[in-house]
Amino acid sequence: MSGGWTGRVLRVDLSRGEIRVEPLRTDWARDFIGGRGLGARYFFEEVDPRVDPFAPENKLIFATGPLTGTNASCGARYMVVTKAPLNGTITTSNSGGHWGPALKFAGYDMLIVEGRAPEPVYLLICDDQVTIRPARHLWGKGVWETEEKIRDEVGLPEVRIASIGQAGENLVRFAAIMNDLHRAAGRNGVGAVMGAKNLKAVAVWGTGGVPIARPRDWMEAQWQFRRRLRESPVTSEGLPQFGTAVLVHVINESGALPTKNWQLARMKPDETGSDAEKISGETLKAEYTIRNKACFACTIACGRVTHVSEGGKVRHAVTTSPRNWNLAGEGPEYENIWALGCDTNVDDMDAVIKASFLCNDYGMDPISFGATLAAAMEMYEKGYIDDQITGMPLPFGSADALVAMTEATALRRGFGKELAEGAKRLCEKFGHPELFMGSKGMEFPAYDARAIQGMGLGYATSNRGGCHLKGYSVKAEILGVPYKMDPHATKGKAELQKKLQDSTGAIDASGICLFVGFGSELDDLLPLLNAATGVDYTLDDLLKAGERIFNLERLWLLRAGFTGADDTLPERLLKEPIPYGPSKGEVNRLHEMLPEYYRLRGWTEQGEPSAEKLAELGLDKLRAG
Amino acid sequence: MATALRIDPDKCTGCMQCELACSWVQTGQFQPSASLIKVFIFDEQAAYTPYTCFQCNEAWCMTVCPVNAIGVNPVTGAKVVLEDACVGCALCVIACPFGTAYLSPSTHKATKCDLCGGEPACAMACPTECITVADSSNGQEWTARLASQVSARFQEMLQGLA
Structure with a gap:
């Protein structure tokens, strides 16, 4: 291999304490590129889809x-590939920061973790020296303290650390893996897999x-690529100025901001008694932001470093405040603000930031957590659960409940035990499965699928459940990138989603941040991949690679017992019209899009990839069954 | 003429493009460990800044070198290691008060920022104009501003101790 890939894979068996370096399968590297694709290919080969996610037989792959x-x-990304504790899908959870590049500099494209350590351990990788070290003294510590202690212990200030906090240790089903303090491989509960393996950190x-x-x-x-990003208003103005939180205002005005567990789609004082402007990107910039922070090699720098004044601390004290509370932390991102703020109807920026910092320190996905809390709040307001069960009043809009429940969930205390299971299990347990707002068992992110039809199709067909990152049609339907489509129409959305899902697969596999998609196209990425690897990919090869990755994940899902019937949305989105705002009266018309989508994908009416499609993608040997 | 890299810490986002560009010049790869400019990240203070040789006038690295292997580039004023003459004794590494002269682990010779002969790759790569090339022959007004900020913080700290 002449460039791009390092050509080596590090394999660590925690049960046996064995460490091996093996050559990268170059045939797979060519077809699946890397990151999400290569990780998924190895995972497909090595892990039985019916495995218990917490069992030692489940593997945890970190792929660059x-x-x-x-x-x-933006060449900073790595992917965590594993079977998801939240919903049993194959997950490919992405993170930036500096950890992924560090793994490359140490000489590995991928790290595959197998088995389960008998005792808490952490992994230290210093180039060719790889050691498994005891971590009992780190168990029970948050992400900040873990990073500090490991850094002191190994005496290398530049060591990069990916770790879990208390949430991962306590097997919270949506625990995250955190790296470089604030960056998260956030969704599907990848942190809980790490916790189940007794692996506290990888330094x-x-x-x-x-x-x-x-x-x-x-x-x-690369200069051409940078120029493209500089020419796009999203990547040169919107994101650097306000961070991802710039979307709060935009999505609210589009009437697509799910509020109160998706009962409403807009946060206006006369409709919800709360105001999205109080927790918008503009507010964040004016009152809280200290500076912008970039991930490795990023020329956009959407990261916000924020600080909350003393007043916030007093009003929302919890017993174990995050280590960085009086200093500075990163975020909140748009998704954090939505889940912790809009979905729960809490328009208190201090509380949202506090809960967001807590999620970072405990290592927990704020999207799934906020959505689960919102479901609990709806059950509380409707009288399905009461103070006896929750231990405290849980009405929509309660900032105190938000902060208190963040801690309780990560530590699995009191009602937090129930929240830690995720919204689907929570709603089923208390007899109201219809209040779970998600697909394939994972909670939805921050875009109302009734107001943005294409996102509904994206949520329903995403291989890891309710997720905006595998086919972000908001780009075209709301932001008009690269062209504007009517968000309320279903026409053309099947084609849009398929195209986006395939190109996203290619971007995710290349190791670059998805945000480059705001300012560039796949043809801008092509010369970079070719120059780095020395392979002569064509544009069609890249799209095919993306499609191959998507279909591979789909095959895995079918083997794991999912079917086409799981490509659906909750009743609320299909039948309850949005009551207010510019999207008033809308429901998601999935039935108008899904059959066409299957057809475009070359799948049967049952949602299974056809033999011809698999042959075309070179996946025919991997048929479901 | 004397030039130096002007660094404005407030503009740094911690993206490491400077380290990547420098390492590309040094090794032809992307290898931050070989970069002669380093980005320091202080997360608790939300402070990041690149840091490298100031091309200082006194240039102790140059003064101390027993074999005269560090010279001055007449165009840029940069203090430059003459690799053929260097014997790898590391006296310059010890003498530099700023810690910006290094011994290369691969060649065992001294290495330091030479301003890339006048067009520093780090400044070209910096996306926020945190690193620029500045005339440092007179005034030093920008270093003076930084120094006064640092000294103000130091005074504050002393008062806090009292």
Whole structure:
């Protein structure tokens, strides 16, 4: 391998304490590129889809792409691939920061963790020296303290750490893996898999380099790529100015901001008694932001470093405040603000930031947590559960409940035990499964699928459940990138979703951040991949690779027992019209899109990839069954 | 003419593009460990800043070198290691009060920022203009501003101790 990939895979068996380095399967690397694709390919080969996610037989794969660690704008990403404790799907959970590049510099494209350590341990990777170290003294500690202690212990200030907090240890079903303090491989509960393996952290220090196959082509391509990002208003103004939170205002005005567990789709004082403007990106910038922070090699810098004044601390004290509370932390991102603020109807920025910092320190996905709390709040307001069960009043809009329940959930205390199971299990347990707002067992993120039809199709067909990152049609339907489509129409949405899902697969596999999709197209990525790897991909190859990845994940799901019947949305989105705002009266018309989508995908009416499609993608040997 | 890298810490986002660009010049790969400019990240203070040789006038690295292996580039004023002459004794590494002269683990010779002969790759790569090239021959007005900020913080800290 001449560039991009390092060509080596690190395999660690925690049960036996064995560490092995093996060569990367170059045939798979070519077809699945890296990151999400390569990780999923290895996972497909090695893990029985019917495995219990917490069993030692489940594996945890950290996969980088060929562009990870290069100076290509936003080449910072790694993917965590595993079977999800939240909903039993295959998950590919993405994170930025500096950890992924560090793994490349240490000389590995992927880290595969197997088995379960008998005692809490952490993994220390210093180039070729890899050791499994005791971590009993770190167990029970938050992410900040864990990083500090490991850094002191190994004496390397530049060591990069991915770890779990208390949520992962306590097997909270939506626990995250946190790296570089604030960056999260957030969804599906990948942190709980790490907790089940007794693996507290993976610390990496790499001194090597990432070679480039065609240096001259590379430099030209990466400057061109940067120029493209600088020319787009989203990546050169919106995101750097306000961070992802810029969307709060935009989505609210579109009437697509799910509020009060998706009963409403707009947060206006006369409709919900709360005001989205109080927790918008503009407010965040004016009153809380200290500075912008970038992930590795990122020229956008959407990260917000924020600070809350003393007043906030007094009003929302919990017994174990996050370590960084009086200092500074990163976030909240748009999704955090929505889940912790809009879905729960809490328009108190201090409380949202506090809950967001707590999620970071405990290592917990704020989307699933906020959505689960919102479901609990609806059950509380409707009288399905009471103070006896919850231990405290849980009405919509309660900032105190938000902060208190964040802690209780991560530590699995009191009613937190129930929340830690996720919204689907929670709603089923208390007899109201219809209040679970998600698909394939995972809670939805921050876009109302009634107001943005294409997102509904995306949620229903996403391979890991309710997720906005595998086919972000909001881009076209609301933001008009690269062209504007009517969000209330279903026409053309099947084609849009398929195209987006396939190109997203290729971006996710290359090791670059999905946000480049706001300012560039796949044809801008192509010269970068070719120059880095020395492979002559065509644009069609990349789209095919994306499609191959999507179909591979689908095959895995079918093997795990999911069917086409799982490609659906909750009743509320299909039947209860939005009551107010510009999307008033809308429901999601999934039935108008799904059959066409299956057809475009080359799937049967039951949602299974056809033999011809699999043959076309070179997946025919991997048929379901 | 004397030039130096002007660094404005407030503009740094911690993206490491400077380290990547420098390492590319040094090794032809992306290898931050070989970069001669380092980004320091202080998360608790929400402070990040790149840091490298100031091309200082006194240049102790140059003064201390027993074999005259550090010279001045007449165009840029940069203090430059002459690799053929360097014997790898590391006296410059010890003498530099700013810690910006290094011994290369691969060549066992001294290495330091030479301003890339006049067009520093780090400044070109910086997306926020945190790193720019500045005339440092007279005034030093920008270093003076930084120094006064630092000294103000130091005074504050002393008062806090009292």
